[in-house]
Amino acid sequence: MTGIPEESQSLIKRILATAAIDKNGIYRLPSERVLAEKMGVQRSIIRNALSSLEFFGFIERNQGSGTFLRMPRLSFANLYFDIASQLGYISLDTIEDAREMFEKMLAEEAATHASDEEIAELERLSDLMVAVEGFEEKVEADYQFHLVLAGMTHNPVIMLFYQSIASFIADLLRKRRSIMKGLNESETRINSNHKDIVKAIAARDPDAARAAMEAHFAHWERENMLMNLLMQ
Structure with a gap:
């Protein structure tokens, strides 16, 4: 993540570290609200970080089922x-x-x-x-x-x-x-x-x-x- 501000890198790593394996064996992230509380930041900051991760293919967000880690797209x-x-x-x-x-x-x-x-x-x-x-x-x-x-x-x-x-x-x-x-x-x-x-x-x-x-x-x-x- 060279070029990304150090504080942003730290936040992204902390977000990814919260992923837990669900009953289907998939790594799932907590909700935006829970992440904001854990990180001590506003939900808008969490939302922006998740959008960046989604853009580069590190996570997949499905409304109603949650946010999951995935192998990033080669793009x-x-x-x-x-x-x-x-x-x-x-x-x-x-x-x-x-x-x-x-x-x-x-x-x-x-x-x-x-x-x-x-x-x-x-x-x-x-x-x-x-x-x-x-x-x-x-x-x-x-x-x-x-x-x-x-x-x-x-x-x-x-x-x-x-x-x-x-x-x-x-x-x-x-x-x-x-x-x-x-x-x-x-x-x-x-x-x-x-x-x-x-x-x-x-x-x-x-x-x-x-x-x-x-x-x-x-x-x-x-x-x-x-x-x-x-x-x-």
Whole structure:
């Protein structure tokens, strides 16, 4: 909650701490009146705090049944990255650098933790990248491939982070595919890179999976440099 006044952060944390599990196993907050009495503040202050929590998806308010805690919508994290990008704190290039480091680790983890069903889905998506003809369809298959890869870690923190930068990843993949568009040999190599990643993960070989992912990014860097030279 960086950027929120300290007193407001404290109030929000105190409000969330009052949640108790109800008979249905759901965390429920007390009423506005009870919260105001507990916190020693006016109900309008509690109402504003609850509105903020609801806006970002931390609570769900149902008239007649109460206010409940819930996992926040990903739009909360998406908004953070979108604003950080607009303000110039991050860029597609910095996200691409972070993603490269991140996905090398993902490939290793996937080789250890992925289920047979997940590997089959990854293989289906790598085949789909070749089979579909539409540009956006290829981008979508590529995006889903990397999303499934992140899910193979079975780590909710990794999934939350990856989905938080989803729009940026889609833009990066679109940029890559756009550069390679019409360069059949380059696109074939990129598609082959994806198959090499799947093969290594299916073999349960973390080192080979990381190497395949490194080759995937190295090929992209070469193509990107070449295109930059051609455009000069």
